[in-house]
Amino acid sequence: MSFLSTYANPTRFLRFAEGALPWLSGATLLLLAIGLYGAFTAPPDYQQGETVRIMYIHVPSAWIAIFAYVVMTSASLGVLVWRHPLADAAQKTAANLGAAFTFICLVTGSLWGKPMWGTFWVWDARLTSMLVLFLLYLGLIAVRQTMDDTPRGARIAAIMTLVGAIDIPIIKYSVDWWNTLHQPASVFRIGGPSISGSMLWPLIIMTLAGTLLFLTLHVMAIRNEILRRRLARLSMQAVRAGEPAGDESMEPAK
Amino acid sequence: MTRKGKRLTLIAGAMAVLGLAAGLMLFALRDNIVFFYTPSELAKKQVAAGARLRIGGLVKEGSVVKNGHDVNFTVTDKTNDLAVSYTGLLPDLFREGQGVVVDGVLQPTGAFRADSVLAKHDERYMPRDVADALKKQGVWQGETK
Amino acid sequence: MSALPALFLREWRVARRIGGSGAMGVVFFLTLVAIVPFAVGPDPNLLARIGPAILWIAALLATLLCLDRLFQADAEDGSLDLFHLAETPLELAVLVKCAAHWAATGLPLILAAPFLGLMLQQERMALVGVVATLLVGTPALTLIGAIGAAATVTVRRGGLLMALLVLPLTIPVLIFGVSAAEAASGGTVPFYAPFAILCAITLAALALCPFAAAAALRYLGE
Numbered sequence: 001m002s003f004l005s006t007y008a009n010p011t012r013f014l015r016f017a018e019g020a021l022p023w024l025s026g027a028t029l030l031l032l033a034i035g036l037y038g039a040f041t042a043p044p045d046y047q048q049g050e051t052v053r054i055m056y057i058h059v060p061s062a063w064i065a066i067f068a069y070v071v072m073t074s075a076s077l078g079v080l081v082w083r084h085p086l087a088d089a090a091q092k093t094a095a096n097l098g099a100a101f102t103f104i105c106l107v108t109g110s111l112w113g114k115p116m117w118g119t120f121w122v123w124d125a126r127l128t129s130m131l132v133l134f135l136l137y138l139g140l141i142a143v144r145q146t147m148d149d150t151p152r153g154a155r156i157a158a159i160m161t162l163v164g165a166i167d168i169p170i171i172k173y174s175v176d177w178w179n180t181l182h183q184p185a186s187v188f189r190i191g192g193p194s195i196s197g198s199m200l201w202p203l204i205i206m207t208l209a210g211t212l213l214f215l216t217l218h219v220m221a222i223r224n225e226i227l228r229r230r231l232a233r234l235s236m237q238a239v240r241a242g243e244p245a246g247d248e249s250m251e252p253a254k
Numbered sequence: 255m256t257r258k259g260k261r262l263t264l265i266a267g268a269m270a271v272l273g274l275a276a277g278l279m280l281f282a283l284r285d286n287i288v289f290f291y292t293p294s295e296l297a298k299k300q301v302a303a304g305a306r307l308r309i310g311g312l313v314k315e316g317s318v319v320k321n322g323h324d325v326n327f328t329v330t331d332k333t334n335d336l337a338v339s340y341t342g343l344l345p346d347l348f349r350e351g352q353g354v355v356v357d358g359v360l361q362p363t364g365a366f367r368a369d370s371v372l373a374k375h376d377e378r379y380m381p382r383d384v385a386d387a388l389k390k391q392g393v394w395q396g397e398t399k
Numbered sequence: 400m401s402a403l404p405a406l407f408l409r410e411w412r413v414a415r416r417i418g419g420s421g422a423m424g425v426v427f428f429l430t431l432v433a434i435v436p437f438a439v440g441p442d443p444n445l446l447a448r449i450g451p452a453i454l455w456i457a458a459l460l461a462t463l464l465c466l467d468r469l470f471q472a473d474a475e476d477g478s479l480d481l482f483h484l485a486e487t488p489l490e491l492a493v494l495v496k497c498a499a500h501w502a503a504t505g506l507p508l509i510l511a512a513p514f515l516g517l518m519l520q521q522e523r524m525a526l527v528g529v530v531a532t533l534l535v536g537t538p539a540l541t542l543i544g545a546i547g548a549a550a551t552v553t554v555r556r557g558g559l560l561m562a563l564l565v566l567p568l569t570i571p572v573l574i575f576g577v578s579a580a581e582a583a584s585g586g587t588v589p590f591y592a593p594f595a596i597l598c599a600i601t602l603a604a605l606a607l608c609p610f611a612a613a614a615a616l617r618y619l620g621e
Contacts, residue, residue, distance in 0.1 A: 044381065048346075048375070055379070116346055116347050117345055117375070122372065138563070139564040152553055156551065159611070159618060181290075181355055271602050272606040274602050275602035276599070278596070279595075282593070282595035282596045
């Protein structure tokens with residue numbers, strides 16, 4: 001908890017972001033380079049041939065889509081329990097990132113599905129629950145756009161995030177509970193991974209790179225959100241003090 | 255009753271209802287809701303002709319007969335077989351011994367007329383040479399799902 | 400405990416009054432169902448096949464559209480503050496409000512469903528299936544919708560936002576409702592399997608949604 005109280009202060013967070021971002025983005029770039037090299041040089045699959053390479057984008061983005069929701073859920077607890085502005089910013093920005101990665105996951109999955117399964121889309125449990133996740137993200141973004149930066153908006157989004165969290169276990173276990181067209185888990189499963197080592201290591205590196213990419217983008221987005229709110233507050237104060245806010249030319253004609 | 259007592263009763267009531275819901279769920283999952291049926295499940299159920307359904311299984315080795323765009327093949331789950339006819343393009347992964355899901359209508363003759371054929375991929379990924387080596391060593395467990 | 404029956408009666412009366420959502424919900428339901436044959440064509444076989452699905456979608460939309468005022472009117476006239484202060488737990492008040500709302504808007508939909516089903520060429524067993532699934536499933540829709548209604552209680556014109564938030568959460572109800580309704584008139588699934596899951600979803604909604612909606616009202620009421 002001492003960690004929380006130290007870094008949950010927006011000013012401290014800005015300082016932390018300034019120090020950490022170069023390292024985070026550097027590590028992301030390095031891992032992405034290694035991962036992409038591995039993805040392009042990995043052997044083709046015995047069944048799918050070269051199309052298997054879509055997996056190196058699809059699986060990490062699916063993982064991040066879920067990871068972002070988990071991050072958002074914990075941020076929502078922060079909003080409701082501690083009412084912390086930083087948790088608010090984290091929740092808001094994670095929704096945008098999560099929606100983007102879910103979209104990438106759905107699109108790459110469709111592109112893989114057309115040649116392999118013979119269809120862009122089927123309504124099986126895994127695909128449908130992932131689509132529901134995308135809709136949940138869009139709904140949460142809509143809340144933020146309707147409610148601006150009010151604490152009310154933050155709490156509505158937080159409550160709906162917690163309610164929607166029920167979809168996460170459904171996504172994870174959908175392939176085990178139902179006979180889906182989507183293949184069952186290959187990496188985290190009883191009896192060890194069913195992916196050959198030469199294909200598994202690029203996948204793991206890409207997943208790590210993706211996670212770091214998400215963290216980098218998330219820290220950047222939180223920083224921007226804090227700065228944006230400060231700017232909004234400062235310009236409000238400036239207007240109240242009778243000064244023209246910002247550029248003169250943007251003022252309405254007198 | 256005090257306010258706290260009321261809250262406790264309320265929570266206890268909610269827990270009881272939740273328990274009932276979980277019980278019903280377990281009861282229902284004995285006959286699970288599925289994306290597709292296997293030929294054996296189909297044989298057990300005695301579905302009337304004309305019903306729309308999805309059948310999943312493996313393409314039986316040596317059963318594929320192509321005639322232009324018309325394809326006939328047999329879907330098997332190693333105990334029961336089902337003859338399927340289909341007209342159209344097949345997905346890349348469609349091959350003998352590989353998993354498929356066919357969507358269509360059961361004919362009065364007992365055969366299956368498919369409107370779409372989807373290839374089902376399993377959770378194994380490996381390079382071709384590894385697959386060949388495994389086959390050679392005899393550790394290949396067959397193309398079951 | 401006589402506060403709860405009083406609340407039920409009050410809600411029931413409000414919902415039935417002109418401008419309340421009771422009658423309008425049914426009319427909306429009827430209009431939606433009437434629109435579909437124009438869109439998909441009047442082919443009797445097609446209508447017979449997709450009839451249960453049409454009735455379910457129409458019931459879902461009608462229920463959601465009626466729900467956005469569930470707590471807003473109370474927030475505006477101050478009675479929501481009284482619920483907060485009352486001796487009765489807020490969760491129970493929410494539950495009773497949902498029950499009254501369902502009785503005023505959900506039940507008429509279910510009563511209208513068999514007649515609309517006849518217009519959609521439904522067989523007798525299919526009609527029974529649709530009515531049974533709607534009877535069991537619509538309370539879940541009302542309860543899940545109540546969370547959205549509570550979350551958007553302070554949003555002006557929050558109806559669309561509420562629908563956006565709640566619709567993804569109602570997908571399981573729709574899936575099992577329609578598959579049970581279709582199973583009633585033949586098919587590969589025995590009727591009881593999806594129907595039992597539908598019952599389980601409704602019971603779970605009954606147990607959890609009042610708590611979630613009450614929590615939303617508490618957090619937003621401060």
